[in-house]
Amino acid sequence: MTLDPGVFKAYDVRGLYPSEIDEEGARDLGRGFVEVVRAATPGVAAPRIAIGHDVRLSSPSIAAAVTEGAVEAGAHVTELGLTATEMVYFAVADGGFDAGAQITASHNPPQYTGAKLVLAGALPLSGDTGISEIGRLVAAGETVRRPGGTRDRDHGLLDRFVDAAMTFIDPAKVRRLRVVLDGANGMAGLFLIPVLARLNLDAVECFLDPDGRFPNHEPNPLLPENREFIEGKVLAEGADLGIAWDGDADRCFFIDDRGEFVPGDFLTAMLASHLLRRSGPADVIYDLRASWAVPEAIIAAGGRPHENRVGHAFIKRRMRELDALFAGEVSGHYYFREFSYADTGLIPALLVLEMLSQADTPLSEVIDAYRSRFHISGEINSTVSDPAAVLAELRTRYADGRQADLDGLSVAYDDWHFNVRSSNTEPLVRLNLESLVSEADMEARRDDVLAIIRGH
Numbered sequence: 001m002t003l004d005p006g007v008f009k010a011y012d013v014r015g016l017y018p019s020e021i022d023e024e025g026a027r028d029l030g031r032g033f034v035e036v037v038r039a040a041t042p043g044v045a046a047p048r049i050a051i052g053h054d055v056r057l058s059s060p061s062i063a064a065a066v067t068e069g070a071v072e073a074g075a076h077v078t079e080l081g082l083t084a085t086e087m088v089y090f091a092v093a094d095g096g097f098d099a100g101a102q103i104t105a106s107h108n109p110p111q112y113t114g115a116k117l118v119l120a121g122a123l124p125l126s127g128d129t130g131i132s133e134i135g136r137l138v139a140a141g142e143t144v145r146r147p148g149g150t151r152d153r154d155h156g157l158l159d160r161f162v163d164a165a166m167t168f169i170d171p172a173k174v175r176r177l178r179v180v181l182d183g184a185n186g187m188a189g190l191f192l193i194p195v196l197a198r199l200n201l202d203a204v205e206c207f208l209d210p211d212g213r214f215p216n217h218e219p220n221p222l223l224p225e226n227r228e229f230i231e232g233k234v235l236a237e238g239a240d241l242g243i244a245w246d247g248d249a250d251r252c253f254f255i256d257d258r259g260e261f262v263p264g265d266f267l268t269a270m271l272a273s274h275l276l277r278r279s280g281p282a283d284v285i286y287d288l289r290a291s292w293a294v295p296e297a298i299i300a301a302g303g304r305p306h307e308n309r310v311g312h313a314f315i316k317r318r319m320r321e322l323d324a325l326f327a328g329e330v331s332g333h334y335y336f337r338e339f340s341y342a343d344t345g346l347i348p349a350l351l352v353l354e355m356l357s358q359a360d361t362p363l364s365e366v367i368d369a370y371r372s373r374f375h376i377s378g379e380i381n382s383t384v385s386d387p388a389a390v391l392a393e394l395r396t397r398y399a400d401g402r403q404a405d406l407d408g409l410s411v412a413y414d415d416w417h418f419n420v421r422s423s424n425t426e427p428l429v430r431l432n433l434e435s436l437v438s439e440a441d442m443e444a445r446r447d448d449v450l451a452i453i454r455g456h
Helices: 022-040 059-072 085-095 127-139 157-166 188-196 226-236 262-280 291-298 312-322 346-356 361-372 387-397 439-453
Strands: 013-016 048-051 078-082 100-102 111-117 150-151 178-182 200-206 241-247 252-255 284-287 303-310 326-328 334-336 382-385 402-404 409-412 416-421 430-435
Touching: 013 361, 022 059, 022 100, 022 111, 022 127, 048 059, 048 085, 048 226, 048 334, 059 078, 059 100, 059 150, 078 085, 085 100, 085 111, 111 127, 111 178, 157 188, 157 346, 178 226, 188 200, 200 226, 226 241, 241 346, 252 346, 262 284, 262 291, 262 334, 262 346, 262 361, 284 291, 284 312, 291 303, 303 312, 312 326, 312 334, 334 346, 346 382, 382 439, 387 409, 387 416, 387 430, 387 439, 416 439, 430 439
Parallel strands: 048 078, 048 100, 078 150, 178 200, 178 241, 284 303, 284 326
Antiparallel strands: 013 111, 100 111, 241 252, 326 334, 382 430, 402 409, 409 416, 416 430
């Protein structure tokens, strides 16, 4: 049995197949998951669990093993088959399940496998709220077999999911935009085919066929090398925009009509403004790495901005506390109250198509209004031997700034600010910096901070 303790991460379970997770280990994972679900749902002896999987070559056998383990532990499992991660979130909330699991390694290369785990209502498990406990139960041999488990299949999820997503827009208002769609051979193609049948788009379909080898490029659009294709394709096709998805399709990324990447901060500001104009005053959450464009846009649209820690588990819990309308992260995760406070890669794409259809200006001009005022570095990773020492030196060096420790170290001045966070899993620190002065000022301040970071 292989289930390396290191696969139990802060936000999910993830590791190399089969050296860190194999089928026998996945069976134990299924049993441990049921024990955690049972503890979280008092009075439910036989929890109902939905399990889906992505297109990775290892995913069907890993999903089958997790299912077998869950059934052995006495759960009633509904197998969803091939799914995008957000489809599992939808299935759990829509079907009143006690929990759900998506077998996926998200945007990682094909040799990885893993699982994203949620409780009732699509509330995520994290390292602090169940994932570590599953690891402890497995390591201690405390998973148990109970009689009475069952399994069945759900065959109508895709149609129900697409129906629900389409309610976020008026399809008749989406004009015939020319759009390049890059599914990266991941799970986006599964839902894009029926969605395209309902919209009058001039779609340039690229890599929409799910293929667990990811033969064209890795399914991680945050990396510039994985965006080269779609950026070039948008220009070559004279498209109005491009949309790319990551491997499990719970994140989407946008390329404007000039072939330039749209930062997640600016997309969050756009979406928040659009949603607030429709809903009226509401709470909106954004992650602390974001450009100051985001809270400014939220306030201008009548909303109440709330800065938050990075990470979907923290965002989703805060959304429930505030009953927030919407949340956005720089990394391309967008969350919606009417989607069980969960993240989705389809709904933001639909909303942007609706917004651009009603706008008189191209996407590049909309984004230029942000780019001209808010000069952002993007996230810059640096390998360091002692992340804590880096943060301590930065805290001293920038002691005259307004400092906060909500997540790493944030320092703000009147016309620039930055955040530095340590990685949860690697000897890395991540820098995000913004200047309101100019691009040159941002670059100079960025280089000053990086010199301190990389001196360690």
